[in-house]
Amino acid sequence: MIIDALVAWCEVRQQIDWSSAAAESSGPVEPVVDGLASWFDGPVRRRDPDRADRLLAAMTLARDAASRREPLTLALLGDWQRLVLGVPEASLRQGDAFAKAGRERYGLTPRIWQDFSECLRQSADPAVPLAARAARVYLDIIFFHPYPDGNARLALLALAHVLELGEIRLDEVAPIQTTRYADDPVGAADLAVLIAVLIRGTRLRAATQG
Known part of the structure; x- marks a missing residue:
């Protein structure tokens, strides 16, 4: 039986003490190398130039939103996702979704988008x-x-937007992009630690190379 990964994640999300999951980091942190743009214009472009162009356009839109101090909302994500996918309209899913070759299922509940919107507010x-x-x-x-x-x-993009609101840009993003599992509280907390490490590393490299 395939577990509902969304249910598992919502349970794990409540278990983690996010207030102590990572050291506090403050901006501004201006990298020597723009890690997000470099990722899109490097590894992504080598695989799919059109995807890279769409992601860079979405990145620009996300950064513009951060410059206006816009919080994350479903509407804002939808604007970015249209560019990410190159479609005129990005519609929320209407049924269960699957990932990891069908091994992970994400269910659909009557309140899913209200709950998701609350997560975005947080x-x-x-x-x-x-x-x-x-x-x-x-x-x-x-x-x-x-x-x-x-x-x-x-x-x-959403991760980068949250950091951008704190006046922080990373000089590398590749370590963030590993497989994540919904029922793994240790892995979720470790991601917070990893991002704090990347922030400190970016600050250090900017100070020594600037």
Whole structure:
């Protein structure tokens, strides 16, 4: 039987003490190398130039939203996802979704988008360290799986948007993009720690190379 990964994630999400999941990080952190743009313009472009162009356009839109201090909402994600997928309209999924070759199922509940919207609002909670909020919203998008396709790409943009609101850009994002499991509280907390480490590393490299 395939477990409902969304149910598992919502349980794990409540188990983690996000307020102590990662050290507090504050901006501004301006990298020597723009890690997000370099990822899209490097490894992604080598695989699919059109996808790279769409992601860079979505990144620009996300950064513009951060410059206006716009919080994450379903409407904002939808605007980005249209660019990510190159479609005129990005519709929320209408049924169960599957990932990891069908081994992970994400169910659909009557309140799913209200619950997801609340999770997005929590990405601005000042009581939670910035790195933990960025990690949590990344996993929220992965496991709520709002769209039929492109959720991992959208999750990375949302993570970067949360950091951007804190005036932080990373100089590398590749370590973030490993397989994540909904029923893994240790892995979720470790992602918050990883992002805090990447922030500190970016700050250090900027100070020594700047």
